[in-house]
Amino acid sequence: MARRTMPVASHPDTPACDDEVTSPTLDARRLTCFIAVAETLHFRKAAERLRLAQPALSQQIRRLEEELGCQLLRRDRRRVELTPAGWALLEAGRRALAQLSHAAEAAQRTAAGQVSLLRVGFLSPAAFALVPEVLSRLRAEHPEVHLMLREADSTTLLEEVRLGLLDVAFVRGPVSAPGVRIDTLHREPLVLVLPSGHRLAKRARVPLARLxxxxxxxFPRETAPSLHDAMTGLCLEAGFAPTFVSEAGEWYTIVSLVAAGLGCAILPESVRTFTRDGAVYRAIEGPSRHVELAIARGPKPPGPALRACLRIVSALTSVDVS
Structure with a gap:
């Protein structure tokens, strides 16, 4: 059998095997041997299951314990039992082998032309509306397409599209990136997020100057430049520069900080679908600014899976992105 290695996570409640915690890699064959012994608690039965000589099985377990620097099994002539470290490895090892098998199967099916891989990036709150509908229709109409999903900020997603690490991404605009085609899908206004006990929380529309x-x-500007600039520009138009007391990379963290009474926020209207005790959403009185949801892809001609995705996006948004 070819030697393959994989990382296996440690159980959070299990003490470290040694004083210094390391990050070992595990041989898939040795991990398979260990799981067989752990499940049968019997070396002879495990060896028969694996069609392996019992001394060879024992040697694989010894080498595994040496590599990890800890005892996985307690054994004597009458019984075999798992140590706490062994229980942790059994739990994580089963998941690791299942993932490895799934990855190998996906690669083989893709190579055989049975599956088309589509790598999709998106940011929240775009995931609330358009993206789930696109992916749902794609799965229903093209079950042969295997989806790999990636959630990140717009800056990161655009760079990964440029590098060819993603086939398509849904990002916040207006934005541009060299070598990346970007099509605007729709625009949405900004809304205020206020603590529910705020003096202006009972108003349906809030004059921004009152804040x-x-x-x-x-958001930090480096991760969400268009949204940061739209928010700052809106405040400047209202006659003041916003004082940022905190920045967060995720919209739900921002809403949670507002709910905790740490400040106010201005976010895209689609965030309204996320309800959080202690926070309310209010329209901005007077002129507002809009942010865009855009789709980004590389310059290469799209393959079948991406073409199918783009057709669905065009149908749902009435924007030609082909």
């Missing part, structure tokens, strides 16, 4: 002295929470 000039309030602390704000937002």
């Amino acid at each position: 000039a002295d309030e602390p704000f929470i937002g």
Whole structure:
């Protein structure tokens, strides 16, 4: 059998095997041997299951324990039992072998032309509306397409599209990136997120100027430049520069910080679908700014899976992205 290695996560409640925690890699064959012994608690029965000589099986277990630097099994002439470290490895090892088998099967099916791989990047809250509908229709109409999903900020997604690590990504605009085709799908207004006990929380529409002295929470500009600039520009138009007391990389973290009373926020309207006790969404009185949801892809002609995805996006948005 060819030698393959994989990382196996440790159980959070299990003490470290040695004083210094390391990150070993595990041989898939030795891990298979260990799982057989752990499940049967009997070396002879495990050897028969694996069609392996019992001394060879014992040697594989000894080498595995040496590599990890800890005892996995307690054994004597009458019985075999798992140590706490052995229980942890059994739990994580089963998952690791299943994932390895799934990965090998996916590679073989893709190579045989039975499956088309589509790598899709997206950011929240785009995941609330368009993206799930696109992926649902794609799965229903093209079950042969295997989806690999990646959630990240727009800056990261655009770079991964440029590098060819993603086939397509749904990002926040307006934005541009060299070597990447970007099509705007729709625009949405910005809304205020206020603590539910805020003095203006009972108003349906809030004049932004009334928040000039309030602390704000937002995205770092390096991860969400278009949204950060739209929010800042909106405040400047209202006569003040926002004071950011905290920044977070995820919208739900921002809403949670607002709910905790740490400040106010301005976010895309689609965030309204996320309800959080302690936070309310309010329209901005007067002129507002909009942010865009856009689709990004590389310059190469799309393959069958990406073409199918683009056709569905065009049908749902009435925007020609072919």
